[in-house]
Amino acid sequence: MVLEVKSVDVYKTLMESAKRIGQAAEAESVQADLNSTISENIINLIREEGINKLILPKRFGGPQIDFTTFADMVKEVGYYNLSAAWITYFFSLHNAWVAYLPEHRQKEIVQSGGLLADIFAPIGKLEKVDGGFIISARYNFVSGIKYAGWVGVGALHQSEGSDKKTMHGFVINTKELEIIENWNSLGLRGSGSHTIIVDNVFVPDDMVIDLGAMAANRKPDLKDYDEDYLYYNAPFHPAFFVGFPAMAIGAAERVLDEFKKSTKGRVRMNGEQEVASPRSQRVLATLTLKLQSAKSLMKTYIEMLENDEGVHPSEFKAIRAEIIQNCVDISVKTILTLGAFALVKGNPVEMITRDLIAIGTHVTSLYEDAVEAYGKHLFDYPSPVLG
Known part of the structure; x- marks a missing residue:
């Protein structure tokens, strides 16, 4: 399914926003390299330009762009600074998995204004309890985590009716975890991809996403959803x-x-x-x-x-x-x-x-x-x- 950008102005505006973010990040690139993270100045600019809301369903005000526009926006930031492109991409992209949560959880996350990180390596240790799960793990390479309000983390879980364990995502408020600032890499140093410690954190059932089912079915298991949403209509x-x-x-x-x-x-x-x-x-x-x-x-x-x-x-x-x-x-x-x-x-x-x-x-x-x-x-x- 091909979604058309509603207006040439949407594309032009996004490219101008991407250029501003990229140029600002390039001006700070040496310091970001030393700090192992882009600055809060760049994060604020991502917010001001509305890029963090780019891949939202239309009910939450997303502009409903197509993949070419999304890719071109990321490419434009990348021309100036790849760490900024990495973070700009992620903080818009991660709305895609939020769109598979129940509507009240979508509203909670979107209305909180918290930026979204994720690390879906399926290494979490789970304990099923009433109403949810207790999860524990140490996750490395969590890009942009210092600036994130929420993070999706991975673990293997066998859903009811399934014959095997599949990868699931567990959505956690970052106030409930510990951040270890240990990102010290050859490249993408400005991405701030630090380690997090998740220690016996409770995750409600309705904050869990079956990533295998998401890939297989595409459409969310919701009564009312935006049928034209970009990520419901592609692998x-x-x-x-x-x-x-x-x-x-x-x-x-x-x-x-x-x-x-x-x-x-x-x-x-x-x-x-x-x-x-x-x-x-x-x-x-x-x-x-x-x-x-x-x-x-x-x-x-x-x-x-x-x-x-x-x-x-x-x-x-x-x-x-x-x-x-x-x-x-x-x-x-x-x-x-x-x-x-x-x-x-x-x-x-x-x-x-x-x-x-x-x-x-x-x-x-x-x-x-x-x-x-x-x-x-x-x-x-x-x-x-x-x-």
Whole structure:
């Protein structure tokens, strides 16, 4: 199903908002790198621009955008700063799983104004009690958690009537957990992806989401829901992951712009103007074609989401990984071609290269895993991936 953006003005406004957020984050990027988090200034800007409400059902005032608009918004922020793109993406995206909660819980979370984090690694230890669950676990890599009011965490649970355990999400107010500020990474340092400790926290039954059923059924088990809502009309997990390749493309675009700018001003020790060198000309041509390939795959990915023709999840995963790998290759080749000045801390190419590598290490982006899963599917072997 294809949802059309209601107005050209919606798209234009979102791109302007994304640019403001991205430019503000870029201006603070070195400090965010040192602090291992983007600043509250950027978080406030995300709120002011309404990006945190972007992926809400229409009953809560969401603008009902399409996947292209969402991806382009994330890409625009990513052109300027990938940590900000990561957080901007997540704090809008996570409304998608809230839309599967009962309506009164949706209202509670939306009206609280709390930003939404999640970490659905199914490692929580559960105890079923009257009216809900007691959950305990230590979860790593919880992006933006210092600024979040709510977090969804993962655990395996066997629902009534099911013959096996499936992944479930348990929604917790962040006042009920402990944050360990230990994020110290190569890239995406500004994402503030700290550890949380969930220690015997009670989660009511109506704050639990069966993520397996969500992926299988798409439509929520609610009496009254917005049938046109974007995430009810697409394969959920591939749609959920759409921002990762989008932000990578934005960063790769920036890298090539930096390459052109730096090369035009570069003079070799023998006096040769580098812009006239076939070396850099070939590199720019090759990398531009690689970027065009990534953009074409991104367009294909979104078309697959919208047309909903039963595409196997492994194909989504492989395309996403291929896009991100292309973008990593562009950035690495650029830094190796530009030379030592591009390695200086704070240089846009240096920061973007580290951040793109970090995106490539995300569990949904691992290249070898993705192509293996897709290859199995192509040979009609079982390939059980979420997307």
